[in-house]
Amino acid sequence: TGDMYRALAWAARQNGIDPEKNPEALTALLPGWELRYRLLDDRTLQLFFNGQPIYQDKLRAPEVTAIVSQVARIPEVREWMLERQRECSSLGVIIMEGRDIGTVILPQAKFKFFITASPMERARRRLAQSGEVAADATLAKVAAEIEARDHIDSTRETAPLKPAPDAITLVTDGMNQEQVANHLAEIIKKSLT
Template sequence: MQPELIIAIDGPSGAGKSTLSKLLARELGYVNIDTGAMYRSVALAAKRRGIDPIDEKALAGLVRSVRIQFLRASEGERVLLDGEDVSGVIRTPEVSLLTSRVSACAGVRRAMVDLQRELGTRGGVVLEGRDIGTVVFPRADVKFFLSASATERGRRRYEELRAKGLMVELEQTIADVEARDAADSARECAPLVQAEDALVIDSTALSIEEVLQAMLREVRRKKESSHPESAA
């Protein structure tokens, strides 16, 4: 039996990481670990408790006190924060921007990295985020870096939010994406950096299905190169 792979998907906000990690995990029969949702949940908890996003001690304590779970439901995967379904509220623009500040806290990232490694170390997992292939699992079996222009990513996020009934402006949504890019790339702790051995996929002009098929081809290539006898 072939060993199960650890697959890392990194990239900026709005590049399609969450959607594609779920689809890829489903195709492979793997577990999808949405690391971005973990950080978003902590950011939401900090907002609700009035914790300053620069108070590292309070944030680190918060991570240790909350419970984050992923549940597979008929309508898709759900994210629970202390038992409450927060799948929708953690995707709002306000929480998105706060997440970038909270995730820059070294104490938060250390606690999250430990948890992510614990969840994924046995393989058979797809993890997505901004530092999976560089920090969390630098020796991941397959690494992807998804990208797209800020304008295209902003348009996608705008349509997603409008579909959920949120009143947002396209120009402001694009500006929010650009601000998130700048914050993620400039932070001192685990900044957004492309792993040297990652396969880069620019999805600006590609459909979700086209990107998914490109990822599946790379995973199959990796499996066949690791076990050439299985390709015979």
């Protein structure tokens, strides 16, 4: 669901809106916008904004990353998003990730995991994902940005970042995606047997 907030941050930029200085301009546009995931023929999900697919290059752009927390902390935006995010669960058996899935979006979910890693580990992953070389100065800067976003997200009034009381916390430092997925699958298998 983070990509959904990123899509709104991208749309805010496209419309010349600064969500921190003028959140009302953003919320005024929400009724005319459509944002939803669609299940494609290959059984993957694609995010669409106003009927057009929106891809990771736009969603992960630095200028979007810089304002996504500002967009996400606007109560009217979170309210508008809630229905759209819950709609995702109607697409079938689904694995959802996001900062408030287990606490706000789907508190009734059978399995809830709070997956985290240190800011430095997350900075390494972000730089690797973007193909950048992880120089110490760059790594420290990205880690500081991640810590700042975590602070904003965990202290906001509306849907703060926190684990659900019944979530299993997994710290993933030193693990790759496959190892994380296998670990979670084992936990699920054990609970189903």
